[in-house]
Amino acid sequence: MRLYIDPMKDEPVFQQLIDQVKQAMVSGVLSPGDKLPTVRECAADLLINPNTVQKAYQELIREGLIYSRKGMGNFVAPFGDERQKTMRQAELQRLLDAFWTEARLSGYSKQEIRELINQFIDRGGEHE
Amino acid sequence: MRLYIDPMKDEPVFQQLIDQVKQAMVSGVLSPGDKLPTVRECAADLLINPNTVQKAYQELIREGLIYSRKGMGNFVAPFGDERQKTMRQAELQRLLDAFWTEARLSGYSKQEIRELINQFIDRGGEHE
Amino acid sequence: MRLYIDPMKDEPVFQQLIDQVKQAMVSGVLSPGDKLPTVRECAADLLINPNTVQKAYQELIREGLIYSRKGMGNFVAPFGDERQKTMRQAELQRLLDAFWTEARLSGYSKQEIRELINQFIDRGGEHE
Amino acid sequence: MRLYIDPMKDEPVFQQLIDQVKQAMVSGVLSPGDKLPTVRECAADLLINPNTVQKAYQELIREGLIYSRKGMGNFVAPFGDERQKTMRQAELQRLLDAFWTEARLSGYSKQEIRELINQFIDRGGEHE
DNA sequence: GTGGTCTAGACCACA
DNA sequence: GTGGTCTAGACCACA
Numbered sequence: 001m002r003l004y005i006d007p008m009k010d011e012p013v014f015q016q017l018i019d020q021v022k023q024a025m026v027s028g029v030l031s032p033g034d035k036l037p038t039v040r041e042c043a044a045d046l047l048i049n050p051n052t053v054q055k056a057y058q059e060l061i062r063e064g065l066i067y068s069r070k071g072m073g074n075f076v077a078p079f080g081d082e083r084q085k086t087m088r089q090a091e092l093q094r095l096l097d098a099f100w101t102e103a104r105l106s107g108y109s110k111q112e113i114r115e116l117i118n119q120f121i122d123r124g125g126e127h128e
Numbered sequence: 129m130r131l132y133i134d135p136m137k138d139e140p141v142f143q144q145l146i147d148q149v150k151q152a153m154v155s156g157v158l159s160p161g162d163k164l165p166t167v168r169e170c171a172a173d174l175l176i177n178p179n180t181v182q183k184a185y186q187e188l189i190r191e192g193l194i195y196s197r198k199g200m201g202n203f204v205a206p207f208g209d210e211r212q213k214t215m216r217q218a219e220l221q222r223l224l225d226a227f228w229t230e231a232r233l234s235g236y237s238k239q240e241i242r243e244l245i246n247q248f249i250d251r252g253g254e255h256e
Numbered sequence: 257m258r259l260y261i262d263p264m265k266d267e268p269v270f271q272q273l274i275d276q277v278k279q280a281m282v283s284g285v286l287s288p289g290d291k292l293p294t295v296r297e298c299a300a301d302l303l304i305n306p307n308t309v310q311k312a313y314q315e316l317i318r319e320g321l322i323y324s325r326k327g328m329g330n331f332v333a334p335f336g337d338e339r340q341k342t343m344r345q346a347e348l349q350r351l352l353d354a355f356w357t358e359a360r361l362s363g364y365s366k367q368e369i370r371e372l373i374n375q376f377i378d379r380g381g382e383h384e
Numbered sequence: 385m386r387l388y389i390d391p392m393k394d395e396p397v398f399q400q401l402i403d404q405v406k407q408a409m410v411s412g413v414l415s416p417g418d419k420l421p422t423v424r425e426c427a428a429d430l431l432i433n434p435n436t437v438q439k440a441y442q443e444l445i446r447e448g449l450i451y452s453r454k455g456m457g458n459f460v461a462p463f464g465d466e467r468q469k470t471m472r473q474a475e476l477q478r479l480l481d482a483f484w485t486e487a488r489l490s491g492y493s494k495q496e497i498r499e500l501i502n503q504f505i506d507r508g509g510e511h512e
Numbered sequence: 513g514t515g516g517t518c519t520a521g522a523c524c525a526c527a
Numbered sequence: 528g529t530g531g532t533c534t535a536g537a538c539c540a541c542a
Contacts, residue, residue: 373505
């Protein structure tokens with residue numbers, strides 16, 4: 001697993017790292033048990049501050065998506081934990097609301113959005 | 129149209145205002161040509177600084193969702209402009225990607241997400 | 257001569273009026289001696305404040321492009337007065353500078369801009 | 385890169401800053417990747433408020449001409465992005481129209497304007 | 513250290 | 528009256 005960042009994006013660097021790890025987990029590039037790059041390795045690789053990498057990993061740990069073993073590194077956690085599921089419902093609803101509002105403001109009808117989403121899902125969600 | 133804010137949320141106040149106006153436009157509470165509260169009115173109402181309201185309105189202007197007339201106030205712009213549509217496609221795709229990743233990480237299968245979305249749409253997208 | 261305004265534009269109303277009269281003079285819709293709409297007529301027509309129309313006309317008078325005859329109305333002045341020419345050189349240079357900078361920032365080469373301009377001129381400057 | 389302002393000009397300070405950065409980018413004083421003065425540095429240097437500098441930088445970011453990294457500073461973005469080009473066409477046309485109208489009102493003939501422009505371009509567009 | 517948000521309030525341009 | 532610009536300065540997030 002190799003991470004990268006885009007300095008042009010206004011998304012904070014630590015957030016870009018989090019998103020990438022999540023994307024990799026969804027797409028199967030990272031599987032439960034896989035080892036992530038070490039904090040130092042990653043920081044040296046991307047020319048960023050180790051604290052920034054640490055912050056990203058801490059957040060992923062907090063979300064239960066990775067776990068840390070002292071002296072060993074950081075590893076991908078098993079998916080689909082029931083507790084996670086409950087915790088994520090609100091976030092999910094929020095994202096779906098945001099998507100809906102943007103789509104409606106863009107002038108799409110309910111039916112068009114439904115089709116847009118179905119096409120997306122049929123293609124496998126871009127990442128699969 | 130009456131706006132409100134939640135000072136406890138960590139979402140910036142100006143962003144909350146933007147989101148609310150957008151929501152109101154999608155839900156039909158605000159229609160093209162409608163007058164928004166004046167900058168001062170809104171600031172006094174919400175006990176926030178006029179500059180904060182101004183910032184929110186400026187962003188909405190920049191997105192082409194409202195327009196401003198000095199000495200007159202701010203007004204809702206016509207929807208669905210073709211140029212806007214093009215500009216929003218990327219944002220839409222981004223939001224749908226984010227939603228998809230979160231949903232997949234929460235352990236939902238493709239089919240479950242499809243059903244989740246269809247239920248959401250059938251309910252009218254929360255706002256209708 | 258019928259004037260109109262676009263409330264969506266962020267250009268002030270009085271400026272839109274000025275620009276329109278100028279465009280009409282360049283394109284030949286208005287010729288020296290032609291009568292402009294009266295202040296009240298124009299204000300009533302466009303649903304704007306008479307002061308706004310007055311302000312536009314005052315500016316055109318100041319630039320020597322129209323003149324006012326008490327009780328008679330406002331009329332288009334003869335073109336090309338030598339004094340005007342001198343006064344306008346700076347403004348012209350400024351506009352050309354602005355155009356050049358934008359064009360260069362848009363990625364056009366010197367040669368491309370030259371061609372762009374020549375095409376524009378050959379078409380008659382859009383307004384003729 | 386050193387910025388300056390003229391407080392006597394009626395052009396807003398933030399606009400003067402924007403124009404200067406653009407000019408510097410066109411003339412080659414600023415190249416992609418170059419670091420701009422920090423918000424505070426610039427404000428202290430010009431004896432203006434940091435918010436005013438911030439406003440100028442925000443607009444440049446919005447136009448895609450610079451990008452910002454928290455804790456790092458603001459940097460010049462790569463030029464000539466294809467999307468920018470498309471977005472700027474309208475602005476370009478508008479400026480050329482304005483120039484044309486002013487020139488015609490000043491009494492120049494089509495041929496004279498063509499020569500005026502060619503001279504300008506041959507001199508390298510003032511900035512090169 | 514550096515950018516981002518926000519307050520409190522002055523002053524100006526436009527309508 | 529209404530929006531736009533600007534000051535002086537606080538506090539927070541990010542690196």
